[in-house]
Amino acid sequence: MPEIIYESDHRKPDVLPECSLWDYLFGNESPLQKFDKSLPAYIDGLDGRTLTRGQLEESSLRLVSGLRALGVKRNDVACLWGLNSLEWVRTAYGCMAAGVTVSPANYAYAAHEIAHQVNDSGASVIFIDPSLLPVFDAARKELKRDFPNERVILLCPPEKKPKELAQYKVFDEVLGARGQPEHFPGQQSRDTAWLCYSSGTTGLPKGVMTTHNNMTSQLQALNIGYQQLVSGRDKVLGILPFSHIYGLTIVHFQPFTVGVPVVVLPRFEEISVLSAIQKYKITHGLIVPPILIILLNSTNVDKYDLSSLRTLMAGAAPCSPELTESFNKRFPHIALTQGYGMTECSPTTHVCTGEEVEGRAGWIGRLLPTFQARLVTEDGEDAKRGERGELWLRGPSVMKGYHNNPDATEKTMAPGGWYKTGDVLIIDDKGWYKVVDRVKELIKYKGFQVPPAELEGILLQHEKVADVGVIGVWDEAQATELPRAYIVAKNVNIKTGADRDALSAEVAAWLAERVAQHKRLRGGVVVVEMIPKSPSGKILRKDLRVRAQAERDAEVQLRAKM
Known part of the structure; x- marks a missing residue:
């Protein structure tokens, strides 16, 4: 039986550039140069500090020389460990400008978990929230390399640096003169830009090698298949952890590519989120289903003006039709959509917009451009429309592989470049997909x-x-x-x-x-x-x-x- 390959019905990008992620965002030939550098890019939702596009570029290039002074070279790895903050954002962009691979870590990690990621990634410098230093100190006995004080950089403003941590520098104290960004043209764009860690069904989390080309292809696909953010009109709620690929790509990067600011909050806390939506007139949010439960049952919602909020997209876990319908009844002015993806695909592969979602509760949307899909049954045959099959995906946003783990890479990839997701889906006659089961044993x-x-x-x-x-x-x-x-x-x-x-x-x-x-x-x-x-x-x-x-x-x- 021949393969049944599904294509996206969105138009394809005209060109998929082969360059660094930094050049895609800031390069002289980047289409994003059309946006005024005085536009706000990120806003601290707690204290109102604003980081403009120009300020972000300037601090990034100054971090290049700061990292070089520490001996950090192109393609070295930096671990980025902290809650969402403007310092986290500035570090991420600065490391990209320096050609340094960024490996973000979950804020909640215990000592042995961060030790595993630092060891496996080969990180030689760590940017860390001051509150996490005790955990990092506990992890030191398991680390394969020493981290002298100058290689441990605090993620906080200078005025909030704890006095007892005088031996460490904060981000701003590391900055040097304006440096030159590293370029990754052509085949070099296949170098690893981001190394997020994804849990497998066996063993410890695996490092997913996301290349510059993976990420630039993903951002272009999103901007074609997910056209609902408009510069000068929208603001995005930034509560999903930037250390997770969902928060990193869809919340942290994608709004920047369309000139829309992100209101950054450290984590989801009901009152601070409701306050930020009211204060900053946030129009769009990206969430996970448990947040819907909180909002649905909240006694505080009616105390705040949420009229600016037009759309919410739920991802990272299934959202039941019953939950969707209950939410729609309480918040009829908010269009609730779903998406689908995984770290190995940079991450998003399917989305639906607010205009499309009516009558589609429980469906994850259509395939994004640049991706191809197959639905493969247990006996290895391709499922027909309406039939269940494991989703296999192929495209330029599919990872290069698992870091230092060729066996795991081989097990998850099928001949022809297909990534086996482990999730069972169906597709209807209009090209909409629904998740109906999971082959993987992961708990979400x-x-x-x-x-x-x-x-x-x-x-x-x-x-x-x-x-x-x-x-x-x-x-x-x-x-x-x-x-x-x-x-x-x-x-x-x-x-x-x-x-x-x-x-x-x-x-x-x-x-x-x-x-x-x-x-x-x-x-x-x-x-x-x-x-x-x-x-x-x-x-x-x-x-x-x-x-x-x-x-x-x-x-x-x-x-x-x-």
């Missing part, structure tokens, strides 16, 4: 990826855990999956329910001290006699999911009788 907690195998590996180090299997259990109230561990007890006498509860609480608290917040066992710890496994020793997670559903059904029945 509020948009963050939680690899079960990583948690299992850590839990097996607990002296009272003989065996373990981790799955995600769905929580309707929060519209997300919650990590749950099933454990077999070791060296402990379980006689009563109280004994089980005590062990469960102990194990959950023990893990919480060793992982980021989004990886905690919010779905609970269940003590069992054995973990179901295949003859080859593979954990049968589907059996654990059946058990979890039975436990949930029993709980519902019990509540109904009370």
Whole structure:
């Protein structure tokens, strides 16, 4: 049977330039030069500080010489670890101008997690939020290289530098004279520009090599398939973590390419977000489904003027039709759309705009230009329209591969350059796609990826855990999956329910001290006699999911009788 290859019905970009991401954004021949350099690019949503396009360019070129003075060279790696801030933004652009690969890290990482990313990426300099220094100091014993004080740079304004951290410099103290940007023409545009870490179904997170060409192709595809931001009219809510590829590309970069400012907030906090929407007249936001739940049930929404907000796009996790419909009833003036993507595709592959979404609740939209798609069944055949199949993608925004991990790259790529997403979709006769299942075993907690195998590996180090299997259990109230561990007890006498509860609480608290917040066992710890496994020793997670559903059904029945 011949391959069924789906193309985007959007027009294709006229040209896909082969240059650095910096040159695409600031180069003399860049079409973005049409925007006035006095236009605001990023606004601090808490204190109102504004970073213009010209100021951003100037500080970036000054960081080039500052990094050179530290001995940081082209294609070296910088770890960028902190919450969203103007300092984070300036660092990102400055490293790009210097030709330095940026590896952003999750603010919530524990010591061993940041140690893994720093070691695996080969980072030789770190830009860090001051509050994270204790965690970094704890990670030092696991690092493969020393980080002298001059290679540890604080992400805060000079006036907010803690006095007890005088041995470190802040971003502004590193800046030198205006330097020259590095260029990556032609084949050099395939060098790695960004190294975000994506959790796999096994082991620790893997570094995804996103090239300059991957990113410039992605931004052009977005600007054709996602035409709803207008310079001089719109402002974007910047709450999604810039360290995540969703926040990085769609919130951090894409508005800049169309001359629209981003109102930057460190994280989602209900009151600060509502205040920022009212104060700055924000028109467009990018969110994850759990935020919809909060807004839907909020008692504070009616205290703020949200009339400027026209559209919200939900991504990183599925958004159910029921949630969409409830949101639309409470906020009829806001068009709620969905998108789809993954770190390995830089990230967005499907979107729908506010004008298209009516009557399409639960659908992720149409394929972006530059991408091709296949839907492949379990027997390797191509699914027809309306039939289920694993989504395979091909295009210039698909990653170069996993950093230092050719085996993982080979397993996820199929002949012909196809990236196997692990998600099962359908496509209708109008070219709209819907996610209906997931081949991957990843747990998605509020948009963050939680690899079960990583948690299992850590839990097996607990002296009272003989065996373990981790799955995600769905929580309707929060519209997300919650990590749950099933454990077999070791060296402990379980006689009563109280004994089980005590062990469960102990194990959950023990893990919480060793992982980021989004990886905690919010779905609970269940003590069992054995973990179901295949003859080859593979954990049968589907059996654990059946058990979890039975436990949930029993709980519902019990509540109904009370």
